[in-house]
Amino acid sequence: MTAAAPNENGGSPEKNGHERNDVVKRDIVVVGASAGGVEALRELIGALPADFPAAVLVVLHVPATGGSALPKILDRAGALPVKHAQEGDEMLPGTVLVAPPDRHLLVYDGRVSLSAGPVENGHRPAVDVLFRSAAATKGARVIGVILSGALDDGAAGMVAVKLRGGLGMVQDPDEALYDSMPRAAAAAAAVDHVLGIRDLADALVKVAGEPAPDDPPASPLMVTEAAMAGLDSEALKASDRPGEPSGLSCPDCNGVLFLIEEGGLPRFRCRVGHAWSPASLVAQQTSAFETALWVALRTLEEKAALTLELAGRARTNGHRLSAEQFDRQSQEAKGAAELVRSLISRMGEGAADTSASQVPFGE
Numbered sequence: 001m002t003a004a005a006p007n008e009n010g011g012s013p014e015k016n017g018h019e020r021n022d023v024v025k026r027d028i029v030v031v032g033a034s035a036g037g038v039e040a041l042r043e044l045i046g047a048l049p050a051d052f053p054a055a056v057l058v059v060l061h062v063p064a065t066g067g068s069a070l071p072k073i074l075d076r077a078g079a080l081p082v083k084h085a086q087e088g089d090e091m092l093p094g095t096v097l098v099a100p101p102d103r104h105l106l107v108y109d110g111r112v113s114l115s116a117g118p119v120e121n122g123h124r125p126a127v128d129v130l131f132r133s134a135a136a137t138k139g140a141r142v143i144g145v146i147l148s149g150a151l152d153d154g155a156a157g158m159v160a161v162k163l164r165g166g167l168g169m170v171q172d173p174d175e176a177l178y179d180s181m182p183r184a185a186a187a188a189a190a191v192d193h194v195l196g197i198r199d200l201a202d203a204l205v206k207v208a209g210e211p212a213p214d215d216p217p218a219s220p221l222m223v224t225e226a227a228m229a230g231l232d233s234e235a236l237k238a239s240d241r242p243g244e245p246s247g248l249s250c251p252d253c254n255g256v257l258f259l260i261e262e263g264g265l266p267r268f269r270c271r272v273g274h275a276w277s278p279a280s281l282v283a284q285q286t287s288a289f290e291t292a293l294w295v296a297l298r299t300l301e302e303k304a305a306l307t308l309e310l311a312g313r314a315r316t317n318g319h320r321l322s323a324e325q326f327d328r329q330s331q332e333a334k335g336a337a338e339l340v341r342s343l344i345s346r347m348g349e350g351a352a353d354t355s356a357s358q359v360p361f362g363e
Helices: 037-046 070-077 127-141 155-163 180-188 197-207 220-229 233-237 278-316 320-349
Strands: 028-033 055-060 082-084 096-098 104-108 111-115 142-146 167-171 193-195 244-249 256-262 265-270
Touching (some): 028 037, 028 127, 028 155, 037 055, 037 070, 037 197, 055 127, 104 127, 142 155, 142 180, 155 167, 155 180, 155 265, 167 180, 167 197, 220 233, 220 256
Parallel strands (some): 055 096, 082 096, 142 167
Antiparallel strands (some): 244 256, 256 265
16 A cells, blocks of 8 residues: 655545535544543543534554454444444544454554554553544644543654644643553643543534644655555565664564654654654563563473482482582572572562653653
8 A cells, every 4th residue: 555645735646525615624633542541531531422423533552463442332322323433434524443352453544554564662452543633634634632541652753743733632631540651642732621531522513623733844854754664565675764773673563663753752663664752662571671680480380399309310320520510500490590589579569660750761
């Protein structure tokens, strides 16, 4: 799939009846959520009226395997019809499209597309992918909303929305069950509203359908990243990659991560397209480190048990020196295992806060 080139009105001419000489309105709402997001989404969507003059596109972090009941939950919550997005669905006012499991939801022209493109921040669907593709093609017509969630997926997407003249809203972090995502988005971009869910719904009703201002063109970086998420062959095969080699490796493929920055927010992307925000990268590295420690602990305990058994066999066979050597190796392995176990315990007691405010990049 090839991304359409944005025009000066924030996107390509519409396929659903909006021509370039029409008044361009704020008629696309993109919503991102993660942990604690189901309740927030249900309350938000349930508060929107049946004549809501914008299409609503939703990404909630869900497991790649199995189904998702989110459309049914949201459909029962209020007046708007809700369904899982399908390839080529039109973005119609007063309808809600939800990203299905294991597929990015992207915006092209007046329709949406689904993609098995590279994961971002460890997720597919990813909030950043939806927000960035909407911003790249629709510009100031987009209203971005970030609800409850952990870490900082959506922060880069909110930056993209604001760079194109769109509106940004986040759930009040003090109200959110998990405050990291709304805090990260508010810190990364000059959002227009920080509100509780009910007030967010009221704000959306007020601004949806209003004329959109003229918007600056999408940057080459924004267009390229949106195309990579959509598995655009030209973007993926390009010899150059935006940014500079960071000296860090991608947790997904072990390739070199390139440090890129847009709107003052640093991020990382590898050659094949996996993307990471700073907090998400730290969290993934922490998880990988903990896994490595458990592997090391298991290996050391197995070594201690094996050498102890070998010491007993050697002693039974009258090989005193060999028995003493195996005994020493067993004690050394036990000692090392205790050190690793204590390190794992300390990590559990004082787990690092990986919220965006704790990540030094961009300060």
